[in-house]
Amino acid sequence: MYKLIGQKAVLMLLLAVFVGGYSSLSLELIVLRQLSSFVGSTTITVSIVMGSFLAFMSWGYYKGSVESVSRFSLRNQAANDFLIIAVLVVLASSYILIDVYFMAFNEVGITSNIIQTALYSLLFLSYGPYLFGKITAMLSRYLHYRDSNFTGKIMAVDTVGSVLGSLFTTLIIMPFIGVNHTIVVVVLITLAASFFLSRRRNYVAMLTILLAAVLFNQDKLLKDTYGIIENNAVATIGVHKTDGGKSRLLVVNGSMSSKVSKEHKLNFPYINFINDNFIRTIPKTETKDILVVGAGGFTVGIDDTRNNYVYVDVDKNLKRITEEAFLKQKLTPNKKFVVQDANQFLKESRDKYDVIVLDTYSSRQYIPMELVTREYFERAKNNLKEGGVLLLNAIASPNFGDDFAMNLDNTLRSVFRDNLRAQTIRHFNAWKKGTRDNIVYIYYHHPNPGKIYTINKNPSFYDYQL
Numbered sequence: 001m002y003k004l005i006g007q008k009a010v011l012m013l014l015l016a017v018f019v020g021g022y023s024s025l026s027l028e029l030i031v032l033r034q035l036s037s038f039v040g041s042t043t044i045t046v047s048i049v050m051g052s053f054l055a056f057m058s059w060g061y062y063k064g065s066v067e068s069v070s071r072f073s074l075r076n077q078a079a080n081d082f083l084i085i086a087v088l089v090v091l092a093s094s095y096i097l098i099d100v101y102f103m104a105f106n107e108v109g110i111t112s113n114i115i116q117t118a119l120y121s122l123l124f125l126s127y128g129p130y131l132f133g134k135i136t137a138m139l140s141r142y143l144h145y146r147d148s149n150f151t152g153k154i155m156a157v158d159t160v161g162s163v164l165g166s167l168f169t170t171l172i173i174m175p176f177i178g179v180n181h182t183i184v185v186v187v188l189i190t191l192a193a194s195f196f197l198s199r200r201r202n203y204v205a206m207l208t209i210l211l212a213a214v215l216f217n218q219d220k221l222l223k224d225t226y227g228i229i230e231n232n233a234v235a236t237i238g239v240h241k242t243d244g245g246k247s248r249l250l251v252v253n254g255s256m257s258s259k260v261s262k263e264h265k266l267n268f269p270y271i272n273f274i275n276d277n278f279i280r281t282i283p284k285t286e287t288k289d290i291l292v293v294g295a296g297g298f299t300v301g302i303d304d305t306r307n308n309y310v311y312v313d314v315d316k317n318l319k320r321i322t323e324e325a326f327l328k329q330k331l332t333p334n335k336k337f338v339v340q341d342a343n344q345f346l347k348e349s350r351d352k353y354d355v356i357v358l359d360t361y362s363s364r365q366y367i368p369m370e371l372v373t374r375e376y377f378e379r380a381k382n383n384l385k386e387g388g389v390l391l392l393n394a395i396a397s398p399n400f401g402d403d404f405a406m407n408l409d410n411t412l413r414s415v416f417r418d419n420l421r422a423q424t425i426r427h428f429n430a431w432k433k434g435t436r437d438n439i440v441y442i443y444y445h446h447p448n449p450g451k452i453y454t455i456n457k458n459p460s461f462y463d464y465q466l
Helices: 008-038 045-067 074-093 094-108 114-123 127-145 148-175 179-197 203-216 219-226 269-279 320-327 342-348 374-382 403-415 460-465
Strands: 228-231 236-242 247-252 256-262 289-293 308-313 335-339 353-358 384-396 420-424 435-444
Touching: 008 094, 008 114, 008 127, 008 179, 008 219, 008 320, 045 114, 045 127, 074 094, 074 127, 074 179, 074 203, 094 114, 094 374, 114 228, 127 148, 148 179, 179 203, 219 228, 219 236, 219 320, 228 320, 236 320, 236 353, 247 269, 256 320, 269 353, 269 384, 269 435, 289 342, 374 403, 384 403, 403 420
Parallel strands: 289 308, 289 353, 308 335, 353 384
Antiparallel strands: 228 236, 236 247, 247 256, 384 435, 420 435
């Protein structure tokens, strides 16, 4: 049933196991990175992707352990499977194809992130992981037949491939050449495995797949279609002209992060609200310390050269890209950029600020789950000076039309028990459910007398006059 194989063939099969481990983890991480622009990077969406990936890989392990391999050449079968995997890597991880997928579902009215992610996983993250598992199981059977002690070696090689796929892909390849080019690298590695395993190489198919990977992930296509100028391990950043060329729009991970225009009315209303009421009104005799968590395009205090600013964001390239392509000018000396996770910064910071602005969106309309917790808001409050002001930008239902709006409000009021106000920026229909818009929560950090007016005890007249 099995043919004894030589040492050279053994090394080739072990290399195929390694490639399977490397490519599978790389694909999973690339997909999670790309999906963050569409559905965010919450634990829910991550669990759906990982669960689907592991479930179908487990099915592949099972099929590879029971399927007859005597009828076909193992090497050719594995080579063909790697070819299919290369195709699926292109389909599952190319930004432009993912965008088409989500646009199609939005058009037909399927807007739930959970449903969209689940269907995406079933369509694009089922057969590929299945083949990864099947290839590993079948190669393991051959190697185990040659030497029963190979079981541990196979597991080690597969694990080493997975570890390198996890670390090397995200820490080295993505930051230096971008996610789009990383996809091409993974396709190349997968095609190389098919090339060396196959006895009859399908050069046309290999070349076609490689060309498709390059075509869908070329810098020019992404820039011309989406204005994308940076596509690293942390963020996908694009800059667009809008309003007939009067404005520039900074898009980070699918979210319209910032807008800049010489015409005041064309800027984002909530940014105008913050700048007009909390920045430009600072007395000229005073210098305030201002913290902006979620730097965006550095438009909070955009024209302020007097007060001291600290902007916090996780992408080290954001400042360079913003200065070169968005603001088209250097930040003034009074503005400092800190590259750090928002939660970690607030936890470690010992500085106090007069104004804190929380504006952290990881994708189109979603704040990361860890940044809407009571613990996070308590850390922000601890960094506020007495008499200071904290502002939170939230995209939520202005009339409490959904659970998120109500529970976010509950969470904030559990921390900021007094002096908290929610300001709806634009006009809205109080009777229409399901609409969301910018709401700025404002907390004033100063003592509150805690009085309650009753019919028996009501000094409101004196309080108002004083």
